Amino acid sequence: MTGKPHKQPFVIGVAGGASSGKKTVGDMIIYQLHDQRVVLVNQDSFYHSLTSEELSKVHEYNFDHPDAFDTEKLLSSIEMLKHGKSVDIPKYDFKSYKSGVSRRVNPSDVIILEGILVFHDPRVRNMMNMKIFVDTDADVRLARRIRRDTSEKGREIGMVLDQYSKFVKPSFDNFILPTKKFADIIIPCGGDNHVAIDLIVQHIRTKLGQHDLCKTYPNLYVIHSTFQIRGMHTLIRDAQTTKHDFVFYSDRLIRLVVEHGLGHLPFTEKQVTTLTGSVYTGVDFCNSAVQAIKLLLKKGTSRSACGLQRVSKD
Numbered sequence: 001m002t003g004k005p006h007k008q009p010f011v012i013g014v015a016g017g018a019s020s021g022k023k024t025v026g027d028m029i030i031y032q033l034h035d036q037r038v039v040l041v042n043q044d045s046f047y048h049s050l051t052s053e054e055l056s057k058v059h060e061y062n063f064d065h066p067d068a069f070d071t072e073k074l075l076s077s078i079e080m081l082k083h084g085k086s087v088d089i090p091k092y093d094f095k096s097y098k099s100g101v102s103r104r105v106n107p108s109d110v111i112i113l114e115g116i117l118v119f120h121d122p123r124v125r126n127m128m129n130m131k132i133f134v135d136t137d138a139d140v141r142l143a144r145r146i147r148r149d150t151s152e153k154g155r156e157i158g159m160v161l162d163q164y165s166k167f168v169k170p171s172f173d174n175f176i177l178p179t180k181k182f183a184d185i186i187i188p189c190g191g192d193n194h195v196a197i198d199l200i201v202q203h204i205r206t207k208l209g210q211h212d213l214c215k216t217y218p219n220l221y222v223i224h225s226t227f228q229i230r231g232m233h234t235l236i237r238d239a240q241t242t243k244h245d246f247v248f249y250s251d252r253l254i255r256l257v258v259e260h261g262l263g264h265l266p267f268t269e270k271q272v273t274t275l276t277g278s279v280y281t282g283v284d285f286c287n288s289a290v291q292a293i294k295l296l297l298k299k300g301t302s303r304s305a306c307g308l309q310r311v312s313k314d
Ligand SMILES: Nc1ncnc2c1ncn2[C@@H]1O[C@H](COP(=O)(O)OP(=O)(O)O)[C@@H](O)[C@H]1O
Pocket: 016, 017, 018, 019, 020, 021, 022, 023, 024, 025, 144, 148, 189, 190, 191, 192
């Protein structure tokens, strides 16, 4: 076998009612994962094109029913991406009700699959590593829908309201809401919920950073790679880097490792009295933690010892 073994991407499903904020949540995750390869796939891309007969009676067509989507194509597309292959995903036109030219989607570290019914089919659900349901009140969803459909899709407000009461609301109650129970995370207020988005992104980062070694050694922690860390690694690998810079950046990297390690050591609560006489409650490393640092100092090279001494006085 040649080349690197293919690492399966992390697949996130984002479901919820129409205009609940699914795409907004997906975009916010992408924004925060700027240093990873992330792709957003929209279930809307897999709407069946309408036949001329269906088109002539478009007001009777239920776009909120699971049968409105080509789920087989969606499944095979996600399967391809999961196996590290590029795939052509159709572009759906809400005005002509037809699929047009495709866009090429390349394999990524994270795939976000967003759509009203992405939790409906168990085969699609089972491809997901994380399932998010965006829970937004019906009146907010309707207000956003009216604004969006009249301004972006050029539809009459009467038609939007008819479609809502005839298909959108009943389908939400019958097909979308029952899939909420499959969610790992339910986000109230969608894109306004920054706390939920931060927690989700942290979890994804942890999962992406998990090497196979982490499965063998459950107490192994991998420091999250930032542009700063990658920049310093680039510098210390560069044959053109001066000795002074090599020492400077190696030292900074060693300190980062030690500081990160200290964060995993046991501690106890400790109270101290400050110079002004008030009591401050902080933490104190346990004896075992200090012993561990001393051991590292004994075994360490002179450079790592230097880095260690800067973060631990003992
Ligand atoms: N938190 C929010 N506050 C105000 N408007 C929002 C918010 N989230 C989404 N929107 C707007 O509502 C509309 C639908 O949002 P979108 O994320 O596309 O929903 P969905 O993907 O669920 O249909 C968009 O016009 C978007 O700009």
